[in-house]
Amino acid sequence: MPRTLQGNTGEWELVIGMEVHAQVSSNAKLFSGAATAFGAEPNTQVSLVDAAMPGMLPVINGYCVEQAVRTGLGLKAQINLRSVFDRKNYFYPDLPQGYQISQFTQPVVGKGEVAIEVDGEERRIGITRLHLEQDAGKSVHDMAPDATFVDLNRSGVALMEIVSEPDIRSPEEAGAYLTKLRAILRYLGTCDGNMEEGSMRADVNVSVRRPGEGYGTRCEIKNVNSIRFVQQAIMYEAQRQIDLIESGGKVVQETRLFDANKGETRSMRSKEEAHDYRYFPDPDLLPLELDAAWVEKIKAGLPELPDEKAKRFQDALGLTADIAGQLVAEREIADYFEQVAKSRDAKIAANWVTGELFRYLNDKGLAIGKSPVSASALGGLIDLIADGTVSNRLAKDVFDEMAASGKDAATVVDEKGLRQISDTGAIEAAVDQAIAQGAKQVEQYRGGNEKILGWFVGQVMKATGGKANPATVNEILRKKLSG
Amino acid sequence: MTADRALTALTIAEARDGLKARKFSALELAEAHIARMAEMRGLNAFITETPDAARKAAAAADARLAKGEGRELEGVPLGIKDLFCTDGVMTTAASKILDGFTPPYESTVSQKLWDAGAVMLGKTNLDEFAMGSSNTTSHFGPVHNPWQRKGDNRPLVPGGSSGGSAAAVAAGLCPGATATDTGGSIRQPAAFCGVAGLKPTYGRCSRWGIVAFASSLDQAGPIARTVRDTAIMLTHMSGFDAKDSTSVDRPVPDFEAACAKPVKGLRVGIPAEYRMDGMNPRIEQLWQQGIDWLKDAGMEPIEISLPHTKYALPVYYILAPAEASSNLARYDGVRYGLRAEGKDLREMYEETRGQGFGAEVRRRILIGTYVLSAGYYDAYYLKAQKVRSLIARDFAQAFEKCDVILTPTAPGAAFAIGEKQDDPIAMYLNDVFTVPASLAGLPGISVPAGLDGDGLPLGLQLIGRAFDEETVIASAQAIEDRAAFKLTTLGDA
Numbered sequence: 001m002p003r004t005l006q007g008n009t010g011e012w013e014l015v016i017g018m019e020v021h022a023q024v025s026s027n028a029k030l031f032s033g034a035a036t037a038f039g040a041e042p043n044t045q046v047s048l049v050d051a052a053m054p055g056m057l058p059v060i061n062g063y064c065v066e067q068a069v070r071t072g073l074g075l076k077a078q079i080n081l082r083s084v085f086d087r088k089n090y091f092y093p094d095l096p097q098g099y100q101i102s103q104f105t106q107p108v109v110g111k112g113e114v115a116i117e118v119d120g121e122e123r124r125i126g127i128t129r130l131h132l133e134q135d136a137g138k139s140v141h142d143m144a145p146d147a148t149f150v151d152l153n154r155s156g157v158a159l160m161e162i163v164s165e166p167d168i169r170s171p172e173e174a175g176a177y178l179t180k181l182r183a184i185l186r187y188l189g190t191c192d193g194n195m196e197e198g199s200m201r202a203d204v205n206v207s208v209r210r211p212g213e214g215y216g217t218r219c220e221i222k223n224v225n226s227i228r229f230v231q232q233a234i235m236y237e238a239q240r241q242i243d244l245i246e247s248g249g250k251v252v253q254e255t256r257l258f259d260a261n262k263g264e265t266r267s268m269r270s271k272e273e274a275h276d277y278r279y280f281p282d283p284d285l286l287p288l289e290l291d292a293a294w295v296e297k298i299k300a301g302l303p304e305l306p307d308e309k310a311k312r313f314q315d316a317l318g319l320t321a322d323i324a325g326q327l328v329a330e331r332e333i334a335d336y337f338e339q340v341a342k343s344r345d346a347k348i349a350a351n352w353v354t355g356e357l358f359r360y361l362n363d364k365g366l367a368i369g370k371s372p373v374s375a376s377a378l379g380g381l382i383d384l385i386a387d388g389t390v391s392n393r394l395a396k397d398v399f400d401e402m403a404a405s406g407k408d409a410a411t412v413v414d415e416k417g418l419r420q421i422s423d424t425g426a427i428e429a430a431v432d433q434a435i436a437q438g439a440k441q442v443e444q445y446r447g448g449n450e451k452i453l454g455w456f457v458g459q460v461m462k463a464t465g466g467k468a469n470p471a472t473v474n475e476i477l478r479k480k481l482s483g
Numbered sequence: 484m485t486a487d488r489a490l491t492a493l494t495i496a497e498a499r500d501g502l503k504a505r506k507f508s509a510l511e512l513a514e515a516h517i518a519r520m521a522e523m524r525g526l527n528a529f530i531t532e533t534p535d536a537a538r539k540a541a542a543a544a545d546a547r548l549a550k551g552e553g554r555e556l557e558g559v560p561l562g563i564k565d566l567f568c569t570d571g572v573m574t575t576a577a578s579k580i581l582d583g584f585t586p587p588y589e590s591t592v593s594q595k596l597w598d599a600g601a602v603m604l605g606k607t608n609l610d611e612f613a614m615g616s617s618n619t620t621s622h623f624g625p626v627h628n629p630w631q632r633k634g635d636n637r638p639l640v641p642g643g644s645s646g647g648s649a650a651a652v653a654a655g656l657c658p659g660a661t662a663t664d665t666g667g668s669i670r671q672p673a674a675f676c677g678v679a680g681l682k683p684t685y686g687r688c689s690r691w692g693i694v695a696f697a698s699s700l701d702q703a704g705p706i707a708r709t710v711r712d713t714a715i716m717l718t719h720m721s722g723f724d725a726k727d728s729t730s731v732d733r734p735v736p737d738f739e740a741a742c743a744k745p746v747k748g749l750r751v752g753i754p755a756e757y758r759m760d761g762m763n764p765r766i767e768q769l770w771q772q773g774i775d776w777l778k779d780a781g782m783e784p785i786e787i788s789l790p791h792t793k794y795a796l797p798v799y800y801i802l803a804p805a806e807a808s809s810n811l812a813r814y815d816g817v818r819y820g821l822r823a824e825g826k827d828l829r830e831m832y833e834e835t836r837g838q839g840f841g842a843e844v845r846r847r848i849l850i851g852t853y854v855l856s857a858g859y860y861d862a863y864y865l866k867a868q869k870v871r872s873l874i875a876r877d878f879a880q881a882f883e884k885c886d887v888i889l890t891p892t893a894p895g896a897a898f899a900i901g902e903k904q905d906d907p908i909a910m911y912l913n914d915v916f917t918v919p920a921s922l923a924g925l926p927g928i929s930v931p932a933g934l935d936g937d938g939l940p941l942g943l944q945l946i947g948r949a950f951d952e953e954t955v956i957a958s959a960q961a962i963e964d965r966a967a968f969k970l971t972t973l974g975d976a
Contacts, residue, residue: 048587048588051818052813052818053568053586053588053819054568054574054576054581054584054586054694054695054813055567055568055586055590055690055691055692055693055694055695056691056692057690057691057726057727057728058728059725059726059727059728060728087809089808089809089812089855091812091815091832093815093817093828096813096817096818097812097813098809098811098812098813098815099809099812148828150817276856276857278808278809278852278855278856278857278860279855279860280805280809280855280860280864283697283698283699283729283806284695284698284728284729285728285729286728286729
């Protein structure tokens with residue numbers, strides 16, 4: 001994939017950085033005890049603190065801090081043992097305090113990195129920082145023509161803002177970065193990564209430059225809520241900037257919105273209109289001091305992350321990089337695979353998972369968690385192939401039937417009569433019949449045309465309804481034809 | 484009905500002991516104060532009176548006392564500054580923007596007092612959002628000081644911001660009241676009204692449920708007529724609260740016991756920088772008198788230096804408005820309190836906040852917004868924070884040489900309502916002696932010490948080490964014992 005775009009006046013390089021807002025998986029909000037369930041009735045998950053009643057004070061939720069630290073460790077990032085919460089001041093009806101509690105100059109997590117792979121090429125995207133902050137509520141403008149409604153359920157929910165370096169160079173890399181980041185968050189259990197429900201959203205900074213030159217002026221595209229939209233927004237925005245510059249214009253630093261219906265970005269506010277947030281340390285909260293031993297304990301309890309898992313799948317199980325990469329993309333897939341592969345041939349297990357299973361799930365648009373064929377059921381099928389009960393060829397039919405009926409492999413094989421015939425007597429009879437019917441083919445074979453063997457195999461399979469053990473068929477055929 | 488002066492003149496300690504001994508009932512005590520509040524309504528010391536709730540609570544206290552189950556403050560009536568949120572009772576911060584606001588929750592400090600058996604008489608007046616030194620910025624009108632100049636019946640300010648609490652205590656409307664101090668709002672009105680006011684160490688009392696002015700400075704404390712009474716109240720206001728991250732988790736001593744703590748041999752620091760040019764000679768004289776009293780008690784005066792004192796006031800008037808500008812952003816007309824309609828969101832905000840906040844609050848929001856703005860933050864806010872650290876260091880170094888510091892509480896006595904109104908700077912100067920300890924988070928008390936030439940009370944301030952309220956109380960007791968100050972505003976018996 002070329003990492004440059006061709007304009008009318010030459011090549012352009014894209015420079016992309018991302019700020020991902022990831023909702024911390026936690027039952028309670030960042031600074032109040034209120035619950036965080038998605039989809040609850042409006043204004044039912046709101047404490048006195050979230051509604052910013054007079055005299056209310058924030059108290060940090062230790063679990064959210066632990067989740068942020070866990071995420072930082074998963075991003076191989078520096079954990080800052082001392083960090084500070086600041087107030088970001090602005091007025092909006094869905095921001096009850098009139099400020100958002102965030103971290104400005106001293107975030108809880110510093111520099112880290114995320115490894116991505118696009119077209120077989122590995123790249124490392126730098127992480128600038130990760131900080132904790134409160135989410136705002138939601139303003140609803142379309143319920144009445146002359147009024148705005150405010151739902152404070154989200155007000156105060158803990159977010160991690162994960163800021164990347166401007167290391168991303170193409171929409172594909174942007175997609176790979178988000179996919180990988182989401183996988184890491186899900187492996188860690190620190191964010192469910194659900195972009196449809198808004199628990200992960202991205203602000204995308206895009207600029208263009210001539211290869212080798214310094215950074216151009218960037219525009220920030222706010223709140224994009226799917227990976228596909230991120231890629232569309234980048235393509236549109238980069239092309240807009242290139243066209244602008246090439247026609248003699250200048251990119252103006254501004255905040256833009258992505259319109260998913262039209263597939264375009266449009267101006268929201270210019271740099272001059274940008275808020276002056278008047279950040280200052282929140283005097284209601286003490287600096288966040290972490291104990292190094294506590295951080296070490298979290299580190300020791302980290303799960304195996306996708307990169308490490310992929311490496312193990314290659315080194316210990318002998319899988320290819322491509323197959324290993326497919327299997328670790330989601331923790332549920334990797335877990336499924338490992339269950340199938342347990343005390344079985346890992347390569348065969350991997351082929352079934354990435355082959356038949358993925359094909360089926362893709363066709364039906366199902367996530368692995370909804371697969372009608374459980375890991376143990378798929379394992380059972382592989383066992384039946386291994387012990388010769390069912391042929392490889394028929395196994396695919398068995399799989400489809402398992403998926404359709406939810407029954408296990410042995411039941412399907414018995415009910416459908418798909419048990420492989422390894423009885424030499426039965427196969428010999430079919431072979432004899434085929435030889436008798438194919439005098440011409442016998443002649444060709446004996447004349448040195450080895451390929452004609454396939455015709456005989458086909459005849460035998462036809463006669464046995466495909467159930468004959470292919471190895472036995474081959475063996476008997478060769479013996480008889482040579483005899 | 485005239486109030487029973489014998490009851491309204493009682494101190495908290497006397498009331499407590501009399502109730503325990505069943506010399507009078509809690510209901511009789513409450514009725515006497517309710518009658519006195521009605522009599523003295525002209526002071527405008529209360530924004531909200533809660534006589535019915537007081538009678539009910541007093542009757543419940545009597546029932547407990549009858550069963551011998553009285554708690555430490557069972558039946559003792561108190562005023563609550565209208566900055567403390569009280570469950571089901573209107574809480575306004577003396578602002579139009581919160582007029583009519585009734586919280587469904589109780590502040591931690593007031594809840595602790597109720598848990599000790601105290602009875603609420605009502606909510607006392609204050610400067611709007613506690614911003615002021617004269618109680619003239621209240622949306623509910625100024626409070627009158629029960630004291631007057633000899634031969635001059637012009638009403639005087641009670642000081643601020645806890646002016647309602649100080650005036651109410653001085654005039655016998657309640658034996659004690661809660662107050663809050665951000666830059667002197669407990670100590671200065673106590674001095675102006677001839678009563679005692681104790682600001683504890685920052686973090687000693689929970690701020691949960693107290694309408695915030697400047698979070699890093701706000702601290703609750705008591706105003707009462709004796710040092711002992713402030714100590715009794717503080718014992719039942721203090722303590723760690725998991726709901727306030729800045730409250731400090733350490734044991735609460737029996738502060739009343741500190742009144743009897745020996746002070747002999749303690750060193751009292753006299754800061755050279757508090758002797759200011761053009762200082763009222765009577766105040767300077769009283770300060771010397773205070774030194775002599777403490778010497779008499781066996782304490783050793785020593786000269787100390789607090790070199791950054793002169794920066795305290797400017798630092799305070801940068802940091803407090805900065806925090807206030809953010810703390811008051813929540814009063815936007817969206818969820819509660821005043822909402823003025825506008826043709827769009829911006830106009831609604833502007834009208835609500837323009838109409839809802841008084842001039843002084845608007846001034847401080849403007850100052851605070853300015854000092855936090857891009858391009859000014861480093862020069863004002865950040866610089867002020869650095870100087871604040873130096874001021875705290877001054878005190879830390881001074882306390883290597885002394886155990887407690889003695890200063891005047893305020894540079895003058897109470898002034899007439901209307902005076903200094905046109906000059907905010909002159910008004911801000913009232914806090915010149917109280918602000919440094921606030922910036923350092925240290926405990927301080929104002930104890931009435933004498934009268935000026937006009938017959939108005941003057942106070943002396945004692946400042947202690949962080950969390951050493953006990954030495955402050957013990958030294959203040961030594962002054963009180965020797966000053967023999969007579970409170971003449973309780974009404975004729």
